[in-house]
Amino acid sequence: MVEYTLIKKDPNSRARLGKLKTRRGIIDTPIFMPVGTNATVKGIWQHQLEEIGAQIILGNAFHLYLKPGLEIIREFGGLHRFMGWDKPILTDSGGFQVFSIKNKKVSDDGVMFKSPIDGSKIFMTPELSMEIQMTLGSDIAMAFDECVAPEMSREYAEKSVKRTTEWAKRCLAYHDGSQALFGIVQGAFDKSLREQSAAEITSMDFDGFAVGGLSVGEPFPITKEILEYTVDLLPEDKPRYLMGIGSPDLIITAVENGIDMFDCVLPTRIGRHGTALTWNGKINLKAAKFKHSKEPIDNECSCKVCQHYSRGYIYHLFSRDEMLGKLLVSYHNIHFLLEFTGKIREAIASDTFKEFKEECYNSGLIKKEVLLPEL
Known part of the structure; x- marks a missing residue:
C-alpha cells in the first residue's frame, strides 16, 4: 500500500532523500507530519495546512475511538471525508496514549483502562486497534505496541518487547490490507533489547518501521545513542519513522541517522x-x-x-x-x-x-x- 524509493544518501551521515508513494499522493522525505489528534491540527484549517505544504498529517486511533466513535466515522465514510482532508493520513495505534494513562492493567491479551471521558471500561487489544484504524481508513496504520516509561526495570522492558512482538503478529493477522501497516521497534534504552525487538519486528511483512519508546522524558544524549543504534537495525528499502519528535534539535538528529518521517504536537502546543x-x-x-x-x-x-x-x-x-x-x-x-x-x-x-x-x-x-x- 506504500512504496518507498531511496533517491540519494548524504556522503557525511546516514541522512537520506526519498519518496513515499501512497494511494493519496507522493510524500517527499524526510518529512515532518503535523498532528491532528482529534481530526484537527489544533488552530489550523485544513486548507491552511495545504497552503503551507503539509503532505501528510496524523490522526489518533485512541482519541477518535472515544469521540466521535466508530459509528460516526463509518457514517461519514472514513476520516478523510469526516474532516475534509484528501491528502495522506497516518494514524497512531493508541499505544502511546494507553502508555500515558496512569491506572491501567496490562496483560498479554491487551490493556484494560477506564475511559477518560465517561469512566467506562475499555479493553484495548491489537485487534481493536486494527479495527479502529481500518474504520478510520488512514493511508498508514500503526501496529499496537507497548511503550514503557523510562523508570521501568529491564525485566519489565524484556517482557514488553516480547509482548510488542506478539501484538505485532496479531495486528498483521487481523489487518485486512486496505492500508499500509508499520511495525514498531521497542526495547526501552537497552541496546540488546532494541536489537531483539528490531530482529523480530523487521522479520514480519510490514510496509515500514517505526522507532518507538524514545523522547518519553529521557535525556537527549540517551535519545541520540539509542536512535543511532536502532536505525542501523532497520531495513534500508522501507520507510523509517521516529515517533513523537518535532524540535529542530531532534529533527536534525533523526535525519542524520536515516529517519524519514517524524511527528509532534510541539509546534501548536508551544x-x-x-x-x-x-x-x-x-x-x-x-x-x-x-x-x-x-x-x-x-x-x-x-x-x-x-x-x-x-x-x-x-x-x-x-x-x-x-x-x-x-x-x-x-x-x-x-x-x-x-x-x-x-x-x-x-x-x-x-x-x-x-x-x-x-x-x-x-x-x-x-x-x-x-x-x-x-x-
Whole structure:
C-alpha cells in the first residue's frame, strides 16, 4: 500500500532523500507530519495546512475511538471525508496514549483502562486497534505496541518487547490490507533489547518501521545513542519513522541517522502559549520586550503571519488573551517546521547537509550537542 524509493544518501551521515508513494499522493522525505489528534491540527484549517505544504498529517486511533466513535466515522465514510482532508493520513495505534494513562492493567491479551471521558471500561487489544484504524481508513496504520516509561526495570522492558512482538503478529493477522501497516521497534534504552525487538519486528511483512519508546522524558544524549543504534537495525528499502519528535534539535538528529518521517504536537502546543520557532531559536512573544516591536516573528520566514503581522501586535493579542494570537503563532510554527524539513531535503540533494547543520548551530537554532563530532 506504500512504496518507498531511496533517491540519494548524504556522503557525511546516514541522512537520506526519498519518496513515499501512497494511494493519496507522493510524500517527499524526510518529512515532518503535523498532528491532528482529534481530526484537527489544533488552530489550523485544513486548507491552511495545504497552503503551507503539509503532505501528510496524523490522526489518533485512541482519541477518535472515544469521540466521535466508530459509528460516526463509518457514517461519514472514513476520516478523510469526516474532516475534509484528501491528502495522506497516518494514524497512531493508541499505544502511546494507553502508555500515558496512569491506572491501567496490562496483560498479554491487551490493556484494560477506564475511559477518560465517561469512566467506562475499555479493553484495548491489537485487534481493536486494527479495527479502529481500518474504520478510520488512514493511508498508514500503526501496529499496537507497548511503550514503557523510562523508570521501568529491564525485566519489565524484556517482557514488553516480547509482548510488542506478539501484538505485532496479531495486528498483521487481523489487518485486512486496505492500508499500509508499520511495525514498531521497542526495547526501552537497552541496546540488546532494541536489537531483539528490531530482529523480530523487521522479520514480519510490514510496509515500514517505526522507532518507538524514545523522547518519553529521557535525556537527549540517551535519545541520540539509542536512535543511532536502532536505525542501523532497520531495513534500508522501507520507510523509517521516529515517533513523537518535532524540535529542530531532534529533527536534525533523526535525519542524520536515516529517519524519514517524524511527528509532534510541539509546534501548536508551544504556539498556543506564545512561543515561536525562528531561525535564531525560540522566542517568547508574551515577553514585554516585544510590546513595541514592529518586526515580524522571523525576518527570514515567508509565511503569511510574518508577511502581515508584527511581534508587537501578537504580543498585544496574548496580553488580551485573544484567540487570534494562538492561531497566528501555531500557523507560523507549523510553516516553520515544514520549511525547515524542506531545506533539509534541499541540503541532502545538494550534498550540503553538513554545512546546513553548521548554519543552524551558528544561528542558534540547534544546540552544540546535536552536531556530529567532526563538525
